[in-house]
Amino acid sequence: MSPDSASTRSSSRVFPREFDHELPKAVRGEGIWVIDSEGRRYLDASGGAAVSCLGHSHPAVIQAIQRQAALLPFAYSHFFTSEPLEELATLLVDAAPAGMDKVFFVAGGSEATEAALKLARQYHLERGEPRRRKFIARRQSYHGNTLGALAVSSNPGRREPYLPMLMEVRHIAPCYAYREKRTDESEEAYGLRVADELDQAIRELGPENVAAFIAEPVVGATLGACPAVPGYFKRVREICDRHGVLLILDEVMCGMGRCGTLYACEAEGVVPDILTMAKGLGAGYQPIGAVMAHRRVVAAIEDGSRALMHGHTYFNHTIAVAAAVAVQRTFKAENLLENVRRQGARLKQGLEERLGNHRHVGDVRGRGLFLGIELVQDRASKRPFDPALKLHARLRDAGMSEGMMCYPTGGCVDGKRGDHVILAPPYIVTDREVDEIVERTGRTIDRALRGLPADSAV
Numbered sequence: 001m002s003p004d005s006a007s008t009r010s011s012s013r014v015f016p017r018e019f020d021h022e023l024p025k026a027v028r029g030e031g032i033w034v035i036d037s038e039g040r041r042y043l044d045a046s047g048g049a050a051v052s053c054l055g056h057s058h059p060a061v062i063q064a065i066q067r068q069a070a071l072l073p074f075a076y077s078h079f080f081t082s083e084p085l086e087e088l089a090t091l092l093v094d095a096a097p098a099g100m101d102k103v104f105f106v107a108g109g110s111e112a113t114e115a116a117l118k119l120a121r122q123y124h125l126e127r128g129e130p131r132r133r134k135f136i137a138r139r140q141s142y143h144g145n146t147l148g149a150l151a152v153s154s155n156p157g158r159r160e161p162y163l164p165m166l167m168e169v170r171h172i173a174p175c176y177a178y179r180e181k182r183t184d185e186s187e188e189a190y191g192l193r194v195a196d197e198l199d200q201a202i203r204e205l206g207p208e209n210v211a212a213f214i215a216e217p218v219v220g221a222t223l224g225a226c227p228a229v230p231g232y233f234k235r236v237r238e239i240c241d242r243h244g245v246l247l248i249l250d251e252v253m254c255g256m257g258r259c260g261t262l263y264a265c266e267a268e269g270v271v272p273d274i275l276t277m278a279k280g281l282g283a284g285y286q287p288i289g290a291v292m293a294h295r296r297v298v299a300a301i302e303d304g305s306r307a308l309m310h311g312h313t314y315f316n317h318t319i320a321v322a323a324a325v326a327v328q329r330t331f332k333a334e335n336l337l338e339n340v341r342r343q344g345a346r347l348k349q350g351l352e353e354r355l356g357n358h359r360h361v362g363d364v365r366g367r368g369l370f371l372g373i374e375l376v377q378d379r380a381s382k383r384p385f386d387p388a389l390k391l392h393a394r395l396r397d398a399g400m401s402e403g404m405m406c407y408p409t410g411g412c413v414d415g416k417r418g419d420h421v422i423l424a425p426p427y428i429v430t431d432r433e434v435d436e437i438v439e440r441t442g443r444t445i446d447r448a449l450r451g452l453p454a455d456s457a458v
């Protein structure tokens with residue numbers, strides 16, 4: 001049949017993410033539920049992609065957007081600052097780890113990564129070290145879909161079409177204890193061993209050539225809510241300091257309360273030089289991301305060229321920052337970080353009770369309301385399913401059939417093999433809703449596995 005045949009083409013003018021996957025039409029949200037045009041309700045157990053941390057209809061945020069739109073929807077950052085902009089920056093810096101000094105706002109996580117990479121480069125230029133242009137990241141990481149962000153990411157499926165366009169980046173081992181910790185070593189010893197790969201990589205590249213190391217405190221989409229073992233990031237911080245390399249922490253997915261503290265790095269006991277955030281910053285009510293810099297980074301520019309060599313039209317967007325202010329106020333007013341910790345513990349316990357003995361569940365991991373479930377063909381050997389089965393796609397479809405949105409991805413083992421599903425419900429989730437997520441997750445996994453070949457591992 002001709003590709004131009006009307007019978008093979010969608011009537012929608014929207015360019016779809018997948019031409020072979022027809023989506024229901026969302027029409028409204030109620031708390032942690034999304035309702036489609038047919039009246040069907042979907043429990044949002046993943047917050048979309050760990051975005052909708054206040055659910056889909058919080059009146060305080062809606063009112064803040066309406067109020068700002070009526071006053072001033074947009075003020076170009078070359079000409080003006082604004083009251084909500086100054087308030088949001090103050091709220092975030094005052095709550096940040098000691099030494100974090102200034103913040104600017106972009107339109108999302110990928111933009112935040114791009115800006116962080118450029119800021120790291122400018123820092124070294126300001127200090128008279130122009131050779132520092134190389135970046136180190138980790139395998140099985142994901143930092144965004146623009147070219148710079150994709151270069152530091154290690155997601156083969158997303159990178160491969162664009163490899164000729166990506167800058168060269170050194171990738172070292174992730175901190176992935178479930179698969180890579182030896183049986184004869186403690187968690188602490190394992191963490192120090194893999195952290196020391198950073199020291200080796202810097203020495204091989206030449207410390208004078210390395211600008212920064214970028215990592216997610218809790219790895220999101222590519223590794224399935226995988227936290228580092230205790231002590232890992234402290235060693236990383238020591239190594240960066242030893243070689244004059246900046247530490248960029250990507251908290252786009254795991255930050256802004258998702259792991260039970262406003263900043264995920266609080267649990268690691270380290271302070272980055274540059275920190276990125278997005279997703280939970282605006283809770284999906286407006287597109288917004290941010291880059292926060294330590295005072296030593298700020299000082300290099302303030303005492304040097306005195307100008308940030310970066311910018312976008314929608315830098316510090318007025319409505320977006322007003323929405324994010326309301327989100328931050330709501331976190332405090334409703335004590336939501338405490339609810340994240342409490343409900344996260346309840347969700348993890350429920351998943352372990354429901355799935356702990358499931359023959360195809362290898363690991364339940366994560367922190368706060370950011371949990372991952374890794375599926376395996378065989379628990380003893382940890383063998384993954386054959387990637388040709390596309391189990392992660394089956395999990396997505398099975399979840400929708402069960403009236404629940406979860407966030408499955410493939411390739412967690414090595415970029416091609418391995419399937420996991422992330423659960424990241426809104427911070428407003430209740431006991432009853434957590435229990436419902438546990439039950440629907442169990443049914444989703446069983447439905448997705450039903451009918452697979454008896455031996456599907458590779």
